[in-house]
Every structure is written in structure tokens, then in C-alpha cells.
Amino acid sequence: MTGQAKRVLILEDEFLVAMLLEDLLLEMGHQVVGSLAQVGEAMTFADQADIDLAILDINLAGTKSFPVAEVLRRRGIPFVFATGYGSDGLTGDFENELTLQKPYDPDELMRTIEEASARAGHRQHIEP
Numbered sequence: 001m002t003g004q005a006k007r008v009l010i011l012e013d014e015f016l017v018a019m020l021l022e023d024l025l026l027e028m029g030h031q032v033v034g035s036l037a038q039v040g041e042a043m044t045f046a047d048q049a050d051i052d053l054a055i056l057d058i059n060l061a062g063t064k065s066f067p068v069a070e071v072l073r074r075r076g077i078p079f080v081f082a083t084g085y086g087s088d089g090l091t092g093d094f095e096n097e098l099t100l101q102k103p104y105d106p107d108e109l110m111r112t113i114e115e116a117s118a119r120a121g122h123r124q125h126i127e128p
Helices: 015-027 039-048 066-075 106-119
Strands: 007-011 031-036 053-057 079-083 099-101
Touching: 007 015, 007 039, 015 031, 015 106, 031 039, 039 066, 053 066, 053 106, 066 079, 079 106, 099 106
Parallel strands: 007 031, 007 053, 053 079, 079 099
Antiparallel strands: none
């Protein structure tokens, strides 16, 4: 893995997809601090948890993940939208955000994490 290990939040409503993503992130040396499937719980988690990056499925059983992205943006935490449909699902304030195509390609996942971190100014993890 290149770059610094990240504490990652996953928001994904398909269990097997979430497990695959978690495995890929762990293999890259990252730590998954939360793997959630509902927007409400993810908003609370995103508002309170110590996160370096989030990967958000755009469409969660018909509900968009945009409110979670707004919480993360307010906190200055980088995020990436994951989708099986390209960037077509992004509108308004989010149409220029990074997207990650499903199924996940490990090299693309690594590049996207690095780009998201660079865009956010490399929020650094400081041990207590």
C-alpha cells in the first residue's frame, strides 16, 4: 500500500458487497471503523466518529446517501461515492465528487482513496 493507512467508514446496503470492500481495504492496510447500511445511522456515525475517509453507496434501497456526504463535507472528511451506474446518479452539489465503479477494482480503489485524500489536504491521523 502507498500512502497513509486510513480509518474508513463504509455505507453499503448489500452485505456481500460491503464484505468485499472491507476485505479490499484491510488488504491495503486501512482500518474499517464502521460498515453501515442505513442513512440515519450513518449520519450519526459520520457526525461523531473519528474517520479519515468514507465510501458511500449512492443508492441505499431507494434512499440517497447525500445527507451523509453533507455531514462529512461539513466536517472536512473526504468521501467517495460508490455506484454500479457511473456518475449519472450524482446531482447538484455532488456532481463533481469522486465516484468508484462497482464491482470494485483494487487498483482503482487505491487510486481513488489517494485522490480523495489529496483533495481534502491529507487529513492526518494523530495518535493520542
